Amino acid sequence: MRIFVTGASGWIGSSVVPELIDAGHEVVGLARSDTAAAAIERLGAEARRGGLDDLKILRDAAEGSDGVIHLAYAHELGQVGGAPADAAAIDVFTNALEGTGKPLLVTGATITVPGRAATERDELVPEGPIAVRIKNMQAALAAADRGVRASLVMIPRSAHGTGERHGFIPQLTARARTTGVSAYVGDGMNRWPAVHVKDAATLYRLAIEKAPAGSVLHAVGDEGVAFRHIAEAIARGVGVPAQSRPAEEFGMPLGALLGTDMPASSTITRQLLGWTPMHPSLIDDIEEGHYFA
Numbered sequence: 001m002r003i004f005v006t007g008a009s010g011w012i013g014s015s016v017v018p019e020l021i022d023a024g025h026e027v028v029g030l031a032r033s034d035t036a037a038a039a040i041e042r043l044g045a046e047a048r049r050g051g052l053d054d055l056k057i058l059r060d061a062a063e064g065s066d067g068v069i070h071l072a073y074a075h076e077l078g079q080v081g082g083a084p085a086d087a088a089a090i091d092v093f094t095n096a097l098e099g100t101g102k103p104l105l106v107t108g109a110t111i112t113v114p115g116r117a118a119t120e121r122d123e124l125v126p127e128g129p130i131a132v133r134i135k136n137m138q139a140a141l142a143a144a145d146r147g148v149r150a151s152l153v154m155i156p157r158s159a160h161g162t163g164e165r166h167g168f169i170p171q172l173t174a175r176a177r178t179t180g181v182s183a184y185v186g187d188g189m190n191r192w193p194a195v196h197v198k199d200a201a202t203l204y205r206l207a208i209e210k211a212p213a214g215s216v217l218h219a220v221g222d223e224g225v226a227f228r229h230i231a232e233a234i235a236r237g238v239g240v241p242a243q244s245r246p247a248e249e250f251g252m253p254l255g256a257l258l259g260t261d262m263p264a265s266s267t268i269t270r271q272l273l274g275w276t277p278m279h280p281s282l283i284d285d286i287e288e289g290h291y292f293a
Contacts, residue, residue: 007071009036015201062096067103083132094143106140110264117263144213151215156193182235183245185259188228193264196279221277224263
């Protein structure tokens with residue numbers, strides 16, 4: 001397959017591209033800078049210069065592909081600020097692929113369901129701080145009724161691995177170094193789901209190859225890791241104590257997020273696609289020490 005990937009030079013994309021190429025696929029990656037283009041080419045893919053606002057480039061690339069993986073998001077604009085460009089890109093992709101039966105994978109985030117682990121069958125309700133982004137996900141799924149093999153790949157709070165520089169674990173590690181404390185909120189027993197970035201890449205590959213239209217997939221390796229255990233693993237690596245601190249010390253919305261219980265299951269995804277995470281769990285990955293080098 002010839003697969004067009006947005007966000008190909010990003011943290012997850014940099015693992016997805018070689019996963020696809022190693023499986024025999026041809027990859028074209030969207031690159032919004034010369035630096036991104038060079039990174040994509042080093043991975044063995046073709047670089048297509050442009051950004052999410054270059055709609056003609058997106059349309060032409062989608063029409064010339066056998067499938068699209070949409071990973072890019074204007075995170076620098078925030079969840080709300082980046083939503084219009086995301087919506088426009090999804091609209092271009094669904095229109096370009098309409099009636100073809102070709103796959104479109106759109107990236108989202110696992111949701112929070114009070115009192116239990118979220119599953120792939122939970123309704124995506126457009127409410128809260130990411131309501132606009134959920135509406136975009138709904139629009140992508142709706143394309144399944146228009147002859148697009150559209151699916152969502154939901155990423156948990158931590159997509160970890162060697163080389164991660166900007167995710168939650170690097171942020172929390174930097175904070176522990178600065179403050180001298182690896183902090184958690186309350187008793188710290190609220191749970192975070194996680195996935196190794198290479199396992200996530202395998203799921204994207206399986207999904208583009210065979211996920212049924214309308215699928216919601218959870219790229220979850222660890223269903224729920226107690227946040228206190230994350231803080232303690234960071235504490236050991238940095239050489240500082242782990243302590244409970246008030247949520248207010250983290251500021252908003254980070255303080256609320258760090259104290260939220262948000263486990264997510266991937267049982268349905270594993271059964272549907274035969275996906276089996278093989279790489280280190282979040283705690284094992286932190287214990288390897290590369291976050292503290």
